[in-house]
Amino acid sequence: MQYRRVGNSGVKVSALGLGSWLTYGTASEQKAADACIKTAFDCGINFFDTANAYNRGAGEEAIGAALKPYIRSSYVLSTKVFFPMGNGPNDGGLSRKHIMEQCEASLKRMGTDYIDIYFCHRYDNQTPTEETLRALDDLVTQGKVLYTGVSEWSAAQITEATGISKRLNLDPLISNQPIYNMFERYIEEDVLHVSKQHGIGQIVFSPLAQGILTGKYKPGAQIPKNSRAANDRVNGVINSYLQDNVLESVQQLDNVAQQLDISLAQLSLAWVLRQPGVSSALIGASKPEQIEENIKAADVNLQPDTLEEIERILKKVADFAPLR
Secondary structure, eight states, rough: EEEETTTSOOOOEEEEEEEOOTSSSSSGGGHHHHHHHHHHHHHHOEEEEOOTTTTTTTTHHHHHHHTTSSSSGGGGEEEESSSSSSTTTTTSSOOOHHHOOOHHHHHHTTTTTTTEEEEEOSSTTOHHHHHHHHHHHHHHHHEEEEEHHHHHHHHHHHHHHHHHHHHTTTEEEEOOBBSSSSOGGGTTTTTEEEEEHHHOOEEEETGGGGGGGTTTTTSSSSOOSSSGGGGGTTTOOOOOGGGGGHHHHHHHHHHHHHHHTSSSHHHHHHHHSSTTTTEEEEEOOHHHHHHHHHHGGGGOOOOHHHHHHHHHHGGGGGOOOOOO
């Protein structure tokens, strides 16, 4: 396993991390979480990500319970704050009140004394960025949070935040957590460049495009039973990928993977990890075997001719726009 620094910070995370979005959080899924985290540790993964909004706190509880047997210093744990956790006017956003209250709630749900990386899950245009950053800095000073980051912030928003942090001598943001995969590449336009300027590393989510880049979905074919796309509870995002031109390009990418004697998922993860600004890519798993398979991507080095072939295929779907 490779371990990479997160931006200009000193903390190192595994090139592949284990996320819990749409994966863990119900009683029936706890056994899966326990088994997957054990396998992740065995494979060298030291980074685990969740959020308070995942199943209204149940995701944090599941991750916390699964990590309980392990020495706290042996792993890096991140969670997030922003989305509503109740129906009250202050139950969401990035106000000092909500951040402070939800940090305490997250610590309690996960059964830990501190959060390694605390992410602002989205940008809050109703709260002054200075208020948000001062609250995060106070949490660092209190020892409840070691590092801070943002998720899906634009280049302009990152620039604004880093400027405020420098002016006020606050602890710097070390990471942005955006979506990034072969079909959703907006961070290549300016986010990567701005983040590099300010020492911010990318911890990306959905590198397999919600499972599309595993090759399980075929153009013109029925959606496989027991797949994410067949589950009405979690298929809202994945349905936007189920377009014939997208699925046809996936088949062509699968041919590239077969020529390299690797799986399509390994090809897709290696493609994400080849980006210099990426510190880690978050994978989701409901079965230990998925982790054992995907972990091999960390050792795949894609050659220039392969990258050129991938770009040729992806040009055909360059206008893909997800429905979010």
